[in-house]
Amino acid sequence: MAELRLVEPPRRAELRRAIRSRLVDLGLVLRTIAEDVLGADSSIDWVGLDPQGGVVLVLVADDTEDLALVARALAQRAWVAARLRDWKQLAPGLGLGPEAPVRVALLAPRFGAAAIAAARALGDPVAAIATYRCVRNGGEVEILLEPVYTETARGEPAVPTSSFRSGLCDADLSLTDEERADLG
Amino acid sequence: MARSLADVLHYFIPEVPSAEGDAFARRAAAPAVPTLALPLGDGDVVRAALVWNLAVEVSRLGHAGSIVAPALEDSASLWPDPGAGPLGTELVLTFAEDAEELATATLDVATTRSDDGASGLIWVRVPPAWIEKGAGALPFLEHVLLLTSPDPRDVRECYAMAKRCIAAGGRTIGVIVHGARSVSEASEVFSRLARTAERHLGRTLRSYGLLVDDLHVYRSIVSRRPIGLTHPHSPAAKALRDVARWIAEDISRGELG
Numbered sequence: 001m002a003e004l005r006l007v008e009p010p011r012r013a014e015l016r017r018a019i020r021s022r023l024v025d026l027g028l029v030l031r032t033i034a035e036d037v038l039g040a041d042s043s044i045d046w047v048g049l050d051p052q053g054g055v056v057l058v059l060v061a062d063d064t065e066d067l068a069l070v071a072r073a074l075a076q077r078a079w080v081a082a083r084l085r086d087w088k089q090l091a092p093g094l095g096l097g098p099e100a101p102v103r104v105a106l107l108a109p110r111f112g113a114a115a116i117a118a119a120r121a122l123g124d125p126v127a128a129i130a131t132y133r134c135v136r137n138g139g140e141v142e143i144l145l146e147p148v149y150t151e152t153a154r155g156e157p158a159v160p161t162s163s164f165r166s167g168l169c170d171a172d173l174s175l176t177d178e179e180r181a182d183l184g
Numbered sequence: 185m186a187r188s189l190a191d192v193l194h195y196f197i198p199e200v201p202s203a204e205g206d207a208f209a210r211r212a213a214a215p216a217v218p219t220l221a222l223p224l225g226d227g228d229v230v231r232a233a234l235v236w237n238l239a240v241e242v243s244r245l246g247h248a249g250s251i252v253a254p255a256l257e258d259s260a261s262l263w264p265d266p267g268a269g270p271l272g273t274e275l276v277l278t279f280a281e282d283a284e285e286l287a288t289a290t291l292d293v294a295t296t297r298s299d300d301g302a303s304g305l306i307w308v309r310v311p312p313a314w315i316e317k318g319a320g321a322l323p324f325l326e327h328v329l330l331l332t333s334p335d336p337r338d339v340r341e342c343y344a345m346a347k348r349c350i351a352a353g354g355r356t357i358g359v360i361v362h363g364a365r366s367v368s369e370a371s372e373v374f375s376r377l378a379r380t381a382e383r384h385l386g387r388t389l390r391s392y393g394l395l396v397d398d399l400h401v402y403r404s405i406v407s408r409r410p411i412g413l414t415h416p417h418s419p420a421a422k423a424l425r426d427v428a429r430w431i432a433e434d435i436s437r438g439e440l441g
Contacts, residue, residue, distance in 0.1 A: 027226070154389060164341040166312035171441035173344035182380040183340050 007136045009062070009109070016045055019060060019107060019132060025145045026128045028105060030056055033094055040079040042072060047080065051098025055080060056127050057069040061108035066115035070122070073104040077125060104128040111148055120149060217294040218247075218305045218440035220431075221328045221354075223312045223345050224262070231331045232262040232309070233404050234362055234395055237420075239307050240273045240410040241428035246436050248272030250297065252290050253309035254280045262309075264408040270414075272304075283314040283322050290324045300347055305435055312315045315348045329392065330355045333363035334373045343377055350385055356439070357387065360427060362395040370394040396423045 009015045016035070023030060024071075037044040046058040057076055061069040081102045088096050094132050105128040106119060111179030119129050129148040164173075175183075224231055239249050248271060253263060255277035278289035290308050297304065299315045308324045315325065328349045332342035346357045359377060364370035370393075378389045400411045400420040411421045434440050 091268075134426055140309065144229070164225070164337060165228045165231070166223060166341055166345060168225075168312055168341070168344070172338060174347070175340060175344055176384070179343065179380060179384050182376070182383060184336060184376060 005136055007134050007141060009132075009134050010141050014124070014141065015060065015134075015143075017135075018141060019058075020046065020143070022145050023058070023105075023145050026105070026130050026147050028056065028128055030058075031095075040072075041077040042076075044076050044080070045058070050127075051096055053095050053100055055084065055096065055100050055102045056105055057102065058105045058107070060132075061106070063109050066108045066111045067110055067118065069106050070115055070118045073106055073119075073126075077102050077104055092114075102123070105130070107132050109133065116148060193415070197234065206345050217297055217303075218435050218438075219290065219294070219308060219324050219327060220305060220358075220440060221310050221322075221325045221349070223310050223315060223328070223330065223349065225312055226256065226262075229262060230401065231362070232336075233401055234331060234360075234424075235307060235309070235329075235426055236263065236273075236275075236358055237401070237404055237412065238395075238428055238431070239305075239409050240270050241424045242305060242410050242431050242435075243273045244273040244390045244412065245428055245432040247304045247307035248274075248392055249307055250274040250276050250293050251307045252276045252278060252293050254278055254311065256287060256311070270410050275432045283310070283316075286310065286314065287322055287324055303435075305431070305440065312345060312348070315345075315352050322352050323351055325352050326355045327358070328356070329360065331360045331362055331395070332373065332377070334361065334365075335363075337348065339373060339377060343380055346377075346381060346389065347385060352386060356390055357381070358390040358392045360392045360395055364394055367394060393427050395427060396420045 010018070020032070028048075028050075030046070030050060032046050032048050034047040034089055035045070037047055042155070044057050045060045048056045048058060050056055056125065057080060059069055059076065061072075084100055084102070087094065101124070103125045104122075106116075106126070107130050110131055111129060112120075116129065117125055126149065130145045131148060133144045133146070135144060136142075195216075223237070224236055236251065239251055243249055251263070251274070253275070263275055263277070266275045268274050276289075276293055278286065280286040280289050286308065290306060295304055297306070310325070315322070328346070330342050330345055332338045341361065346354070347357075349357060359374055361370035361373050364373065374389070374391050378391070381387050381389050396419045400415045400418045402413045404414075411418060412424055414420055431440075
């Protein structure tokens, strides 16, 4: 059997290719309409359309950029939102929805608590937050995506605080203050 | 084609006309195959990998089991290919779309195993959203196994899941702590959960010990090969064997149904 090991991410193009093929693991069904787009002073890894015609920007960060990624997502979202009307006119066949919302999916090797809190505070515009790990399997590098947060479905009310690995949100837990205090 | 037990029950027992009676008859005729429910969220690849590896280890101890899971969109990333797997561990994907259909599918698997003379354990992956408050008792939720890391969010989620399962008829709730940095950390997490459950739910949680999330767990996910077979001397495999032994002992004592 080939020896498998966690490895550093490959070069950007290879990393993008590997991640793109696994986005469906996060429940993101996207039609990519642009890749490596120069947006607000930096690159947007993908611009995708969800089945409802909404725009999803996928941003992939390096190891130490988790908090900066959240700020970058805000800037890129504003940059794209300002151009959507032009895009609709220039390319009506793209399938952009009439009031297409712009959401972001954030991927990084790890997210600190501050970055997660900041991203979740954005609420509706965040389609997914996920970590990626690179595993060398023989001659190939495979990517594992693990969701930190995923939106349950487009059009449903935003998750008020957070969702868990179970897919439930904080309100679903129905914990009393006493129980929360005892659990620490 | 999935078999509905209702189609063949009349060969064995008199027809029961009402829906309520039919459900009663089905439960009464259900074979006594140990069943363990596993509330696992969509995309929870690490815990699914731990469960699959654990099932293989329990199989190694003579209790070859079946994992029954709904064939939802995420199945491809959660589980290996369906069918017979290592050491007789079988993965059965069902088209169940709610808890009731999952209960029926579980019963079908139990009946098939019983007909084939197989013992072992049925592991049932339950989407947490299907465990609803006040939805009535779900037969496969009698014995539940929960996994939590020491992360405070995971601990809260685990406790809330225990609370839901108890409300839905859960009788015994087992907890495995994974991803802990030390035995003492895992022990502290379980103690905190157990104290809270005793105080607020009036239930005693059962500890199934500690699993180690080392590199081999991720290797297992990617390679779809059980850790216990490919890296038997790794810390992850040793921890899996310990937990598997406790589960196997519970099966032998008839404590899991």
